[in-house]
Amino acid sequence: MIPLWLWIRVEEKGRRRLVLPVPLILVWLLLAAFLLLLMPLVLLAGLLLWFWGWGKALLQIYFHIFVMIGSLSGLKIDVSSPVKAGRGGREDGKLTRIILQ
Amino acid sequence: MSEEKRKILEMLADKKISVDDAEKLLAAVSDRAGEGGTASGDASGKPGPKYLRVLVEPAPGNKEGDRVNIRVPLNLVRAGLKFASYIPPQVRDKVNSELKDKGVPFDLNHFDPRDIEALLVHLNDLTVEVEGKEKVRVFCE
Numbered sequence: 030m031i032p033l034w035l036w037i038r039v040e041e042k043g044r045r046r047l048v049l050p051v052p053l054i055l056v057w058l059l060l061a062a063f064l065l066l067l068m069p070l071v072l073l074a075g076l077l078l079w080f081w082g083w084g085k086a087l088l089q090i091y092f093h094i095f096v097m098i099g100s101l102s103g104l105k106i107d108v109s110s111p112v113k114a115g116r117g118g119r120e121d122g123k124l125t126r127i128i129l130q
Numbered sequence: 131m132s133e134e135k136r137k138i139l140e141m142l143a144d145k146k147i148s149v150d151d152a153e154k155l156l157a158a159v160s161d162r163a164g165e166g167g168t169a170s171g172d173a174s175g176k177p178g179p180k181y182l183r184v185l186v187e188p189a190p191g192n193k194e195g196d197r198v199n200i201r202v203p204l205n206l207v208r209a210g211l212k213f214a215s216y217i218p219p220q221v222r223d224k225v226n227s228e229l230k231d232k233g234v235p236f237d238l239n240h241f242d243p244r245d246i247e248a249l250l251v252h253l254n255d256l257t258v259e260v261e262g263k264e265k266v267r268v269f270c271e
Contacts, residue, residue: 081220082218082219082220083218083220086216086217086218089216090213090216093209093212093213093216096209096212097206097209097210099205100203100205100206100208100209101203101206102203103180103181103201103203104201104202104203104206105199105200105201106198106199106200106201107197107198107199107200108196108197108198108199109196109197109199110196111193111194111195111196
């Protein structure tokens, strides 16, 4: 399933500070248009380079881009930085979270 | 006999994998053949891992390092690994020599996309812990 939203959350000490949903569908539409425009060139280059062994790889890589985009869903990255560490030990201060869903 | 089973038996004969590993792999291949689906899950019917997790935590006593928690879909790992098989033969030698120069003795000519599934089956049980300034755990869930 292709990810439709990119969520960026930045929290500090439990207080929600920033929640930014990015509609990836707009990015995919632009990318799809670009890749479709590129398709005739890729096919032509693939045919021309076929006998040198590069054509097949070029076509496979082109179509594999779609597979990669479709596999991005569920990617999550959390980074938490500590506030100034005191004697009581570590205390998480800022949490940055990026989720593709 | 399917090509995958033959490959597993060859790996066992070459002592690249243990008997237990071969049994797990054969069970996974049989399950997949029975279901007609993708390779996920093991012989016990437990659903297979979906994500590769990487956790980086500061070592005990280190109060300043960041904590990082990354969840990567295994489908993305599969897709990424398959890219290596698309590298044309002319370029592989260059990549191999560059990798060797960097101290990575990995030969792309011996990379087979079918090995990816075997690798992912093994990742199910993998936990790597690196102690130092940071503690890194890599596992599948």
